Amino acid sequence: MTTLSRLYVVKIGGQVIDDPVACADFLHAFAALPGPKVLVHGGGKLATRIGEQLGVTSQYVQGRRITDEATLQLVTMVYGGLINKQLVARLQALGCPAIGLTGADMNLMRAVKRPVKEIDYGWVGDLTAEGIRVEAFMRLVEAGEVPVLAPLTHDGNGHLLNTNADTIASCVAVALSAHYRVHLVFCFDQKGVLRHPHDPDSVIPLIRPADMPALMAEGALRDGILPKLENAFAACRAGVEQVLIGPAYALSALSTETSTRAFGTIIRL
Amino acid sequence: MTTLSRLYVVKIGGQVIDDPVACADFLHAFAALPGPKVLVHGGGKLATRIGEQLGVTSQYVQGRRITDEATLQLVTMVYGGLINKQLVARLQALGCPAIGLTGADMNLMRAVKRPVKEIDYGWVGDLTAEGIRVEAFMRLVEAGEVPVLAPLTHDGNGHLLNTNADTIASCVAVALSAHYRVHLVFCFDQKGVLRHPHDPDSVIPLIRPADMPALMAEGALRDGILPKLENAFAACRAGVEQVLIGPAYALSALSTETSTRAFGTIIRL
Numbered sequence: 001m002t003t004l005s006r007l008y009v010v011k012i013g014g015q016v017i018d019d020p021v022a023c024a025d026f027l028h029a030f031a032a033l034p035g036p037k038v039l040v041h042g043g044g045k046l047a048t049r050i051g052e053q054l055g056v057t058s059q060y061v062q063g064r065r066i067t068d069e070a071t072l073q074l075v076t077m078v079y080g081g082l083i084n085k086q087l088v089a090r091l092q093a094l095g096c097p098a099i100g101l102t103g104a105d106m107n108l109m110r111a112v113k114r115p116v117k118e119i120d121y122g123w124v125g126d127l128t129a130e131g132i133r134v135e136a137f138m139r140l141v142e143a144g145e146v147p148v149l150a151p152l153t154h155d156g157n158g159h160l161l162n163t164n165a166d167t168i169a170s171c172v173a174v175a176l177s178a179h180y181r182v183h184l185v186f187c188f189d190q191k192g193v194l195r196h197p198h199d200p201d202s203v204i205p206l207i208r209p210a211d212m213p214a215l216m217a218e219g220a221l222r223d224g225i226l227p228k229l230e231n232a233f234a235a236c237r238a239g240v241e242q243v244l245i246g247p248a249y250a251l252s253a254l255s256t257e258t259s260t261r262a263f264g265t266i267i268r269l
Numbered sequence: 270m271t272t273l274s275r276l277y278v279v280k281i282g283g284q285v286i287d288d289p290v291a292c293a294d295f296l297h298a299f300a301a302l303p304g305p306k307v308l309v310h311g312g313g314k315l316a317t318r319i320g321e322q323l324g325v326t327s328q329y330v331q332g333r334r335i336t337d338e339a340t341l342q343l344v345t346m347v348y349g350g351l352i353n354k355q356l357v358a359r360l361q362a363l364g365c366p367a368i369g370l371t372g373a374d375m376n377l378m379r380a381v382k383r384p385v386k387e388i389d390y391g392w393v394g395d396l397t398a399e400g401i402r403v404e405a406f407m408r409l410v411e412a413g414e415v416p417v418l419a420p421l422t423h424d425g426n427g428h429l430l431n432t433n434a435d436t437i438a439s440c441v442a443v444a445l446s447a448h449y450r451v452h453l454v455f456c457f458d459q460k461g462v463l464r465h466p467h468d469p470d471s472v473i474p475l476i477r478p479a480d481m482p483a484l485m486a487e488g489a490l491r492d493g494i495l496p497k498l499e500n501a502f503a504a505c506r507a508g509v510e511q512v513l514i515g516p517a518y519a520l521s522a523l524s525t526e527t528s529t530r531a532f533g534t535i536i537r538l
């Protein structure tokens with residue numbers, strides 16, 4: 001049995017992208033991460049602001065956000081163009097051989113337009129790990145390239161689709177886990193998963209499935225963290241070695257094996 | 270001596286991109302072109318229209334267009350995002366394994382920000398064939414990918430740069446000519462180089478350097494075609510096998526060796 005290499009899949013959201021200092025710090029830390037790696041980025045307030053200037057307003061049906069034609073064009077411009085290519089140019093300047101991609105490029109991520117049931121979500125793509133073209137990702141990664149993925153997939157019929165960045169990160173992580181020991185990192189706006197939601201320093205360093213009943217009994221894990229944990233365990237059951245949830249500014253803790261600093265919360269089986 | 274493969278570098282401009290029918294026809298013909306190939310696209314009226322909606326107006330100094338920060342963001346969105354990714358998604362649907370890229374991606378095209386002399390052109394990049402990372406292009410092309418290049422380069426210091434699409438096409442063609450028999454195709458809005466500028470059917474099928482004095486003496490080659498021919502001869506002297514200038518709708522003439530139809534004007538040494 002050969003030992004698989006570790007590969008990081010790191011997801012950042014709008015709160016990092018919108019903050020110039022946080023983004024610069026993050027990019028330095030990401031560029032310094034050793035070994036093969038993939039970056040997945042979300043949007044940010046920029047798309048909303050540019051959308052307002054263009055007169056594109058978010059459409060909602062029964063409280064659910066709809067991706068109409070104008071919104072799809074907006075996110076293709078802002079996520080697939082502006083944010084993605086600026087991140088790539090800045091990573092290149094840091095010596096990180098980035099390549100900015102959507103799911104249409106190299107047919108990397110093919111999704112299914114969400115079926116219309118009660119709500120027509122519009123140009124939204126539902127992605128699964130089966131939609132990831134692993135061979136193409138591996139070809140890039142093995143050549144030393146660092147894919148930087150915008151939250152866009154395609155349907156194979158000529159349409160781009162708006163797809164949740166967390167979902168993309170999870171699907172890519174799971175799909176690559178047959179060939180790498182994948183560490184899936186979600187950067188978010190707290191120091192980790194908190195035992196006491198109002199104490200920002202009450203980070204739980206490690207959560208395994210057996211810890212869940214006690215954590216839930218003591219009333220921890222509020223504020224929408226439960227679905228994140230369920231998704232993390234699902235990714236681990238599908239092959240990901242561990243999921244890390246922590247703040248973008250602490251990512252540099254992962255770049256040295258001997259670091260005494262910790263990065264957020266580790267979730268594993 | 271081994272025989273080199275033929276590789277097409279095809280450039281389309283805004284007049285094709287802006288016309289849905291012309292663009293669809295072009296993409297079918299491009300997808301059908303045999304062998305390795307690269308597509309370079311320009312902008313189109315879309316950037317102007319979106320720019321107007323965003324309040325980004327073109328700045329001019331002494332009659333020269335300036336790429337200020339807002340304009341760079343606009344072209345990064347529209348060229349690097351919207352147009353590029355839509356072309357890629359549509360080519361994928363036609364079975365063409367497209368990958369949309371700027372010069373920052375894989376450090377494919379590094380340019381120099383135009384030095385400020387009398388005019389500060391802003392974020393404009395001057396590219397030469399030496400700025401093309403041939404090894405990375407070859408890796409993509411040899412793997413069967415079809416690069417789709419937006420008219421953006423980077424400076425290696427974290428900035429994207431606005432770069433003329435014709436220049437990108439020529440530089441990529443020249444840089445790859447050490448490894449392929451490169452045919453550089455410029456799609457434009459006439460049937461070819463015209464002997465009589467007001468007769469759209471007076472296409473000159475072949476122009477070689479020795480033909481130039483007579484063509485100039487008879488007053489042909491007006492309407493800005495002379496610089497195009499000079500650039501074409503320069504590309505040929507630098508290694509490109511031939512340059513073709515013709516209409517996008519006729520590109521399909523190149524996809525069969527036995528085609529009885531011609532494509533525009535051939536320029537070679």
